[in-house]
Amino acid sequence: MLKNVKIAVIGGTGLYALLSNPEEIKVDTPYGPTSDRIAIGEIGKKKVAFLPRHGRYHQYPPHKVPYKANIWALKQLGVERIIAPCAVGSLQPHVKIGDFVICDQFINRTTGRDDTFYDGPITTHVAMAEPYCPELRELTVKVGEELNLPIHERGTAVVIQGPRFSTRAESEWFKSFGWEVINMTIYPEVVLARELEMCYVNIAMVTDYDVWHPKPLSAKELVETLNRNVENVKKLIYNLIPKIPHERRCPCKDALKNARI
Numbered sequence: 001m002l003k004n005v006k007i008a009v010i011g012g013t014g015l016y017a018l019l020s021n022p023e024e025i026k027v028d029t030p031y032g033p034t035s036d037r038i039a040i041g042e043i044g045k046k047k048v049a050f051l052p053r054h055g056r057y058h059q060y061p062p063h064k065v066p067y068k069a070n071i072w073a074l075k076q077l078g079v080e081r082i083i084a085p086c087a088v089g090s091l092q093p094h095v096k097i098g099d100f101v102i103c104d105q106f107i108n109r110t111t112g113r114d115d116t117f118y119d120g121p122i123t124t125h126v127a128m129a130e131p132y133c134p135e136l137r138e139l140t141v142k143v144g145e146e147l148n149l150p151i152h153e154r155g156t157a158v159v160i161q162g163p164r165f166s167t168r169a170e171s172e173w174f175k176s177f178g179w180e181v182i183n184m185t186i187y188p189e190v191v192l193a194r195e196l197e198m199c200y201v202n203i204a205m206v207t208d209y210d211v212w213h214p215k216p217l218s219a220k221e222l223v224e225t226l227n228r229n230v231e232n233v234k235k236l237i238y239n240l241i242p243k244i245p246h247e248r249r250c251p252c253k254d255a256l257k258n259a260r261i
């Protein structure tokens with residue numbers, strides 16, 4: 001089902017209406033249904049696919065998102081680059097509510113998630129030292145700075161299983177390592193994209209301070225904070241996509257070249 005759509009946005013909470021008057025399609029996968037129908041439209045005269053990570057009714061909690069189906073379906077449409085905004089909590093005082101963090105590393109603390117397309121018989125070890133596309137990261141930071149958005153050009157996200165939030169002890173532990181943000185969905189999405197040689201950039205938007213902070217927000221307050229800041233996320237995406245070059249010059253496109261034994 002090749003649609004020749006080169007760019008996709010996997011949207012989290014608050015980003016369910018990114019495209020105007022899109023065509024919605026269903027893509028069947030060997031891994032079951034995707035989170036929702038995939039919307040296809042245009043941004044800056046470029047065809048873009050949009051997939052709501054949790055479903056349009058937010059029916060999939062973080063540990064139940066069909067990550068493999070989602071990434072596989074986008075690959076079948078011809079997608080080469082994925083822009084993945086998500087809500088995160090800050091683990092450091094200098095990373096403030098409303099800031100953007102363009103992550104360059106992650107720490108996986110999830111358990112039991114189906115996190116590879118390669119279960120054999122060909123053994124495949126995909127390199128993950130630099131998990132995010134360097135080309136997309138650099139461009140995203142540049143566009144964010146041009147828009148005068150509060151943006152951090154790098155950061156480490158610790159990904160927890162969810163759907164529960166951290167205990168204060170866990171939060172203080174994560175904070176003590178110097179990691180910048182905490183999230184429940186970055187893993188295994190970024191890994192699966194690399195396994196299919198797709199570029200992936202994470203736009204982490206800080207909606208709260210995690211519970212190490214004396215006054216953590218409730219789930220309801222988190223969503224309210226995100227909704228207040230979602231226009232900045234859209235502004236960044238709308239300005240980023242037209243500037244993405246046609247040709248990929250990053251190593252993501254050759255991720256399988258030396259990965260198989």
